[in-house]
Amino acid sequence: MATRAKKRRSAKPKRLTKKDLNAMYRNMLRIRRFEEKTDEFFMAGRVKGAVHVSIGQEACSVGVCTALNDEDAILTTHRGHGHSIAKGTRMPEMMAELLGKSTGLCKARGGSMHIADISKGHYGAHSIVGANMPMATGMGLAYQLEGSGRVAVVFFGDGASNQGSFHESMNLCAIWKLPVIFFCENNHYAVSYHVERSTSVKDISVRAQGYNAPGVTVDGMDVVAVYEATAEAVRRAREGGGPSLIEAKTYRFFGHSRGDPQFGPYRTKEEVDEWRKRDPLTIAADMLKLTEAQKKAHLKAVDKELNGAIDFAEGSPEATLESALEDVYA
Amino acid sequence: MREITFVEALTEAHHEEMERDERVIVMGEDVELAYVFGVTKGLAEKFGRDRVRDTPISELGIVGAGVGAAMAGYRPIVEIMFMDFIMLAMDPLINQAAKLRYMLGGQLSVPLVVRTPGGGGVQYGPTHSQCLEAWFMQIPGIKVAAPSDPADAKGLMCSAIRDDNPVLVVEHKMLYKMKGPVPEGEHVTPFGQAAVKREGGDITLIGVGYQVHNCLAAADELGKEGISAEVVDPRTLAPLDTGTLAESVRKTNRCIIVEEGHLRSGVGSEISAAVQEEAFDYLDAPIGRVAALDAPIPFEPRLEDFVLPNTANVVDAAKKALGVTV
Numbered sequence: 001m002a003t004r005a006k007k008r009r010s011a012k013p014k015r016l017t018k019k020d021l022n023a024m025y026r027n028m029l030r031i032r033r034f035e036e037k038t039d040e041f042f043m044a045g046r047v048k049g050a051v052h053v054s055i056g057q058e059a060c061s062v063g064v065c066t067a068l069n070d071e072d073a074i075l076t077t078h079r080g081h082g083h084s085i086a087k088g089t090r091m092p093e094m095m096a097e098l099l100g101k102s103t104g105l106c107k108a109r110g111g112s113m114h115i116a117d118i119s120k121g122h123y124g125a126h127s128i129v130g131a132n133m134p135m136a137t138g139m140g141l142a143y144q145l146e147g148s149g150r151v152a153v154v155f156f157g158d159g160a161s162n163q164g165s166f167h168e169s170m171n172l173c174a175i176w177k178l179p180v181i182f183f184c185e186n187n188h189y190a191v192s193y194h195v196e197r198s199t200s201v202k203d204i205s206v207r208a209q210g211y212n213a214p215g216v217t218v219d220g221m222d223v224v225a226v227y228e229a230t231a232e233a234v235r236r237a238r239e240g241g242g243p244s245l246i247e248a249k250t251y252r253f254f255g256h257s258r259g260d261p262q263f264g265p266y267r268t269k270e271e272v273d274e275w276r277k278r279d280p281l282t283i284a285a286d287m288l289k290l291t292e293a294q295k296k297a298h299l300k301a302v303d304k305e306l307n308g309a310i311d312f313a314e315g316s317p318e319a320t321l322e323s324a325l326e327d328v329y330a
Numbered sequence: 331m332r333e334i335t336f337v338e339a340l341t342e343a344h345h346e347e348m349e350r351d352e353r354v355i356v357m358g359e360d361v362e363l364a365y366v367f368g369v370t371k372g373l374a375e376k377f378g379r380d381r382v383r384d385t386p387i388s389e390l391g392i393v394g395a396g397v398g399a400a401m402a403g404y405r406p407i408v409e410i411m412f413m414d415f416i417m418l419a420m421d422p423l424i425n426q427a428a429k430l431r432y433m434l435g436g437q438l439s440v441p442l443v444v445r446t447p448g449g450g451g452v453q454y455g456p457t458h459s460q461c462l463e464a465w466f467m468q469i470p471g472i473k474v475a476a477p478s479d480p481a482d483a484k485g486l487m488c489s490a491i492r493d494d495n496p497v498l499v500v501e502h503k504m505l506y507k508m509k510g511p512v513p514e515g516e517h518v519t520p521f522g523q524a525a526v527k528r529e530g531g532d533i534t535l536i537g538v539g540y541q542v543h544n545c546l547a548a549a550d551e552l553g554k555e556g557i558s559a560e561v562v563d564p565r566t567l568a569p570l571d572t573g574t575l576a577e578s579v580r581k582t583n584r585c586i587i588v589e590e591g592h593l594r595s596g597v598g599s600e601i602s603a604a605v606q607e608e609a610f611d612y613l614d615a616p617i618g619r620v621a622a623l624d625a626p627i628p629f630e631p632r633l634e635d636f637v638l639p640n641t642a643n644v645v646d647a648a649k650k651a652l653g654v655t656v
Binding site: 015073098106107109110114116117123124126128131133134135136137138139140141142143145152164165167168169171172175176207326327328329330 | 355378380382383385386388390391392393394395396397399400401402403404406421422425426430431432433434435436437438470471473485494495625
């Protein structure tokens with residue numbers, strides 16, 4: 001019989017060791033290099049459709065996912081490559097999906113905006129802005145009913161915080177005390193629309209108050225700050241304390257999508273340059289006091305993995321036309 | 331055979347399936363007290379308020395949560411108090427539930443049931459009286475059931491709950507109090523199998539949901555004039571059993587489709603196209619369609635009756651197809 005989540009033993013968020021932080025730096029670099037390669041492939045016409053790279057926002061992906069177990073779930077957005085990699089999504093099959101191959105995670109039917117790897121607790125990129133929040137609510141309900149102590153994390157942007165789905169989901173999670181973490185990456189723009197124009201509050205985290213849930217704003221360029229806020233929210237969720245809202249102030253260094261130039265008419269080069277001074281990889285490298293040689297070693301290892309993923313994808317067969325009609329129904 | 335009402339049949343389906351599978355959960359507005367139409371009666375007391383829970387008025391949120399719970403391995407049944415309110419939850423149903431399995435490469439399925447009362451005849455006006463089945467039967471990845479009697483209500487609901495796909499079950503409000511025979515014990519009606527509700531040789535009347543009863547009443551009227559009408563109920567609109575429908579038309583050579591959705595781009599449009607594709611050479615008259623007129627469903631009883639299809643409309647359409655002077 002289904003029961004409410006049993007109270008878990010209180011586990012203090014583990015303190016990050018230098019080894020942990022080194023792994024987090026490595027993961028952020030994996031995302032950075034994957035995105036750079038994706039952008040290159042897109043510009044060369046090899047990745048079709050729409051691509052929204054997350055360069056600049058790596059600390060959010062890695063800070064959150066470092067605080068999760070394999071069994072915990074994430075649901076992400078159209079800008080989801082970083083979250084996917086941070087959650088452990090298989091990179092070769094992910095690259096194969098972007099290149100439209102039969103070995104892709106979604107069998108070439110989902111593409112960049114719908115990457116998922118259920119085996120790794122990645123319950124999908126959901127490209128309708130805000131659509132993933134009610135789903136995360138339902139997953140949290142399931143985890144509460146099964147008493148498993150698992151949590152669901154839903155990533156969304158500043159723009160999505162104005163969707164009704166955000167507000168309905170926050171309320172549902174709060175009244176039912178569901179183990180769901182709402183992680184808002186406030187990168188300041190909903191395509192071209194600045195958050196100060198789109199949103200009634202300066203800090204989106206204050207919206208949690210309306211739902212009697214904790215809300216915090218953190219520096220989204222600082223992977224440790226993101227980790228610590230998430231670990232605290234995860235602890236609370238596992239103990240039956242219900243949802244949390246975390247807002248991470250961050251920035252996308254590239255345009256909204258590759259149809260959008262880096263600066264666009266809505267933001268200046270100066271603004272982008274200012275944010276680039278707070279590159280999350282640089283901040284983490286400085287914390288670790290990485291030498292140039294150490295950085296090179298990281299890069300070499302990451303590129304080896306990336307090239308292996310590209311080789312796998314390139315060597316994979318095209319999706320068959322017949323496969324376009326499969327899996328419509330179970 | 332014992333007779334129970336349409337509502338009782340649905341309630342029984344819930345009780346049996348929730349006993350059978352503890353992953354079945356129910357959520358919706360006022361479902362704990364079964365306060366509006368009574369389908370969820372007794373469930374909260376029996377299965378507890380974890381598995382049967384009231385929700386706030388958040389149709390988008392609760393259908394979306396149903397999708398999420400289904401993704402995580404549960405088998406949620408979400409009640410939407412009136413079919414019209416489903417419009418608030420189209421994104422989770424159409425953009426998510428219907429596509430997730432396909433879009434994520436078959437990595438998961440979404441065994442979600444959304445059940446909802448549709449239809450008019452109760453003077454609730456334009457936003458509480460619609461039959462919107464046609465919207466959903468167009469979308470790959472979702473199934474649509476529209477039972478017309480208590481036996482099918484139970485059988486199709488049990489099928490819906492056991493199905494690994496998202497299923498919309500449309501329950502016409504005028505059917506809730508209708509009594510009919512329902513077999514004792516397990517009774518599961520497979521999807522995609524139309525039922526011949528009355529045999530006849532001169533014309534086929536295809537009825538959807540409550541309109542099956544207008545077809546049966548019309549068949550009675552026509553019988554008085556020596557016309558033998560066959561009444562066929564598709565029971566599920568997606569999948570649609572075009573084979574049985576066309577087989578009947580090949581026998582009778584004439585066909586009228588009766589639904590309560592609007593005429594334009596309705597369920598009847600699709601069935602008409604399918605039937606003529608499979609039975610064109612057998613048709614002795616154009617396929618006729620009887621549906622709600624192309625206006626919102628008005629409140630005032632006389633106006634509502636005028637816009638909704640009735641037995642006389644079906645009789646007239648049948649006679650026209652038969653070349654009988656009306």
